[in-house]
Each structure stands twice: as C-alpha cells, then as structure tokens.
Amino acid sequence: MTHKYKKMIFSLEICVDNLESAIAAQNAGATRVELCNCLADGGTTPGFGTISSARNNLDIGLHVIIRPRGGDFLYSDLEFEIMKRDIDTCGACGVDGIVIGMLKPDGNIDIQRTAKLIEIARPMSVTFHRAFDMCKDPFKGLEDVIKTGADRLLTSGQMNNANEGTELICQLILQAGKRMIIMPGSGINESNIVHIAKNTGAKEFHLTGRKIIESEMIFRRQNISMNGTQGYDEFSRKIADPDKIKNIIRILRDL
Numbered sequence: 001m002t003h004k005y006k007k008m009i010f011s012l013e014i015c016v017d018n019l020e021s022a023i024a025a026q027n028a029g030a031t032r033v034e035l036c037n038c039l040a041d042g043g044t045t046p047g048f049g050t051i052s053s054a055r056n057n058l059d060i061g062l063h064v065i066i067r068p069r070g071g072d073f074l075y076s077d078l079e080f081e082i083m084k085r086d087i088d089t090c091g092a093c094g095v096d097g098i099v100i101g102m103l104k105p106d107g108n109i110d111i112q113r114t115a116k117l118i119e120i121a122r123p124m125s126v127t128f129h130r131a132f133d134m135c136k137d138p139f140k141g142l143e144d145v146i147k148t149g150a151d152r153l154l155t156s157g158q159m160n161n162a163n164e165g166t167e168l169i170c171q172l173i174l175q176a177g178k179r180m181i182i183m184p185g186s187g188i189n190e191s192n193i194v195h196i197a198k199n200t201g202a203k204e205f206h207l208t209g210r211k212i213i214e215s216e217m218i219f220r221r222q223n224i225s226m227n228g229t230q231g232y233d234e235f236s237r238k239i240a241d242p243d244k245i246k247n248i249i250r251i252l253r254d255l
Contacts, residue, residue, distance in 0.1 A: 009203055010197075010203050010204065010205065010252045011031040011032070011203065011204040011205070012029075012030050012031050012204075012205055012207075012245070012248065012249060012252070013030065013031060013032050013033065013034055013061075013063070013183065013185075013204065013205065013206045013207075014028075014030045014032075014033050014034070014206075014207065014208065014209060014240055014245060015033070015034045015036060015039065015043065015185070015206060015207065015208050016033050016034070016035060016036065016208070016240055017035075017036050017037055017038065017039045017043070017046070018050075018239065019050060019053050019054055019057060020239055020240075021033075021210070021239045021240035022035060022054050022057070022058060022062075022240075023057055023058070024239065024240040024241070024242050024245075025060075025209075025240045025242075025245060026058055026059065026060045027242055028209075028240070028242035028243075028245035028246045028249070029245065029246060029249050030060060030245060030249075031060060031061060031204075032060050032061025032062065032063055032096065032097075033054070033058065033060065033061070033062060033063070034063045034064070034065060034099055034127075034206065035050065035051065035054050035062060035063065035064045035065070036064075036065045036067075037050070038070065039208070039238075041069075041070030041071075042067075042070060042130070043065045043067060043099075043129075044065065044067045044068065044069060044070060045064065045065055045066055045067055045068060045086050046064065046065075048089055048093075051064055051089065051090060051093050051095065052093045055093050055094050055095060061096045061097065062095050062096050062097070063095070063096060063097035063098065063099050063125065063127060064086075064090050064095050064097075064098055064099065065098075065099040065100075065129065066083050066086050066087055066090070066098050066099065066100045066117070067083075067099075067100075067101075067129075068082045068083060068086075072103070072134070073101055073102055073103040073131035073134060074102075074103055074104070074105055075102060075113075080113060083100070083117060084117065084120055087117060087120050087121050087124075088120070090121075090124065091121070091124060095124060096124060096125060097124050097125030097126060097127060097151075098117075098121050098124055098125075098126055098127070099126075099127045099128075099129045099154070100114060100117050100118075100121075100126065100127075100128060100129065100150075101114070101128050101129040101130065101131025101132060102114050102117075102131065103131055103134060103135060106136070107134070107135055107136030107137075108135060108136065108137075108140070108141070108144065109128075109132070109135055109141050109144035109145055109148070111144050111147050111148050114128070114145075114148040114150070115147070115148045115149055118148055118149045118150060119149075125151050125152070126149070126150045126151050126152070127150065127151065127152040127153070127154055127183070128145045128148065128150040128152070128153050128154065129154045130154055130155060130156060130185065130186065132145060132153055132154070132155050132158075133155055133156050133157075133158045133159075138155075138158055138168060138172065139171075139172075139175060142172055142175055142176060142180075145180070146176070146179050146180050150180065151180065151181060152180065152181040152182075152183055152204070153172070153176070153180055153181070153182050153183065154183050154185045154206055155168075155169060155172065155182065155183070155184065155185070156169075156184070156185060156186035156187070157169040157172070157184070160186070160187070161186045161187025161188075162184040162185055162186050162187060162188055162192075162196055163187055163188070163192040163195060163196055165184070165186075166184075166195065166196055166199040166200050167199075169182060169184050169196075169200045169202065170199060170200045170201060173200060173201050173202060174201075181203070181204055182200075182202060183202065183204040183205065183206050184196055184200055184202050184205055184206065185205070185206030185207065186206075188205055188206070188207040188248075189207065189209070189244070189248070190244065190247050190248055190251060193205065193248055193251055193252065194251060194255065197252065197255055198255070205248075205252075207248070208238075208240065209240055209241055209244040209245045209248065210238040210239060210240055210241055210244075211238065211239065211240075211241035211244065212236050212237070212238055213236065213237060213238075213239055214235065214236050215234075215235035215236060215237070217235055220234075220235055
C-alpha cells in the first residue's frame with residue numbers, strides 16, 4: 001500500500017548514546033532524541049550525568065530509555081524497582097518522555113507492570129520500545145500495549161529491520177488508527193526511508209544516522225581489548241552524522 005504525504009507532517013527521532021550525538025541531531029533538525037547507553041546491547045538507561053547534561057544542552061524533545069540491562073525483557077522485582085527510580089530521575093531532570101518495554105515469560109506484553117511505570121512517568125510521554133518485536137502475537141500485542149496507556153510504539157515489524165517489516169508495520173498502523181502512534185525503527189537510512197514511508201503510512205521515524213570517527217589518541221597499545229574480544233577496535237566510535245540526518249529530512253520533505 002502506498003500512502004500520499006503532505007509536506008512537513010513527519011517527526012524524526014534520533015537514537016543516540018552520547019551527548020555529542022544528541023547535540024548533532026538537534027543541529028541537523030531532528031524532532032527529538034532517544035537517549036541511551038550501550039547501543040550495542042540495544043540500549044540501556046544512561047547515567048544521571050548524561051541525562052541532566054542532555055537536558056541542559058537540548059531544546060528539542062528528549063526521551064530516555066528505561067532499561068536496566070541488555071538481554072531479554074523479562075525483569076526481576078529488583079530490576080523493576082530500578083526502573084521506577086530511573087523514571088523518577090528522568091522526571092526530576094525535566095525529560096520529555098521515557099521509553100520502556102516489558103514482557104511476560106509466555107511472550108505476552110506485561111500490561112500490569114508496564115502500566116505502573118507509565119503511571120509513575122506521567123506527565124512525561126511514553127513509548128513502548130522494540131520489546132514488542134519479541135512478543136508472540138503482534139496484533140494482540142498491539143492491543144495490550146494500548147491497554148497500558150502508552151502513547152507510541154516503536155517497532156521494526158518483528159523483523160531485523162523496518163525495511164523488511166513494512167507489511168506488518170502498515171497493518172499495525174491501520175489497526176491502531178488514532179489510538180496510538182506507530183513509529184518504525186531499526187536499520188532506517190537514506191536508501192530505504194522512502195520505501196518505508198510510502199509503504200507504511202508512518203509519520204514518525206526512529207533511526208541512528210551514525211558515522212564512524214577515529215580516535216585522536218596518538219599512542220595506541222596493541223593486542224589488548226577492554227572488552228576482551230580479539231580484533232575489537234578501541235580507537236574508533238560511532239556518532240550521529242548531521243549530514244545523514246539532514247539528508248533524510250530532505251528526503252521526507254520531498255515526499
């Protein structure tokens with residue numbers, strides 16, 4: 001299904017794991033950022049210093065992921081308490097929104113505990129993240145996420161990336177109607193944003209838009225890695241690329 005677009009009706013959320021990238025996303029014209037730590041693990045909650053510094057340096061929307069660890073989305077009671085405290089921290093810092101997701105052992109959405117976190121978070125906006133992509137029934141899962149009271153669902157259409165998941169994303173958008181925003185995310189870039197936008201009808205998009213930069217270290221000790229993985233590059237990192245983000249904004253404006 002192809003959808004017609006009017007000018008300037010989209011929102012672009014940039015997922016970042018450092019303040020430098022958050023500022024770059026803002027300067028490039030992003031609508032908001034999702035602030036995380038450890039994007040290699042799918043994103044975990046950043047520290048207080050990062051959250052407060054981001055709020056002090058950003059005028060655009062700031063959403064923070066509430067995820068105490070990588071791995072699955074089945075959390076212990078101790079982890080649930082950590083999530084509550086992290087939400088309180090976000091509220092105290094003036095964050096605009098939080099990003100959460102919890103599942104039950106059977107693969108269904110944990111409606112009760114998610115709703116409790118949302119109650120704590122208000123009046124902040126709430127996005128249910130890609131834990132949804134690991135639930136066993138996406139159509140029931142969508143109704144369950146709506147029951148939690150969340151405002152938005154981030155999904156790749158239960159595929160490795162949103163480009164592959166466009167069919168399901170489109171179905172979810174139709175099912176949700178005006179009850180919830182469905183935001184495609186994962187693997188979105190300049191080469192596929194048009195296909196995803198036209199074939200889903202989505203109005204909000206989530207991506208990293210990153211580039212690799214080299215370390216400015218002159219002395220570089222070899223044959224040792226801080227994560228214990230042979231061949232891991234300690235002397236490069238990924239940050240948001242303003243040129244990529246600007247280009248995607250131009251593409252969306254031209255739709």
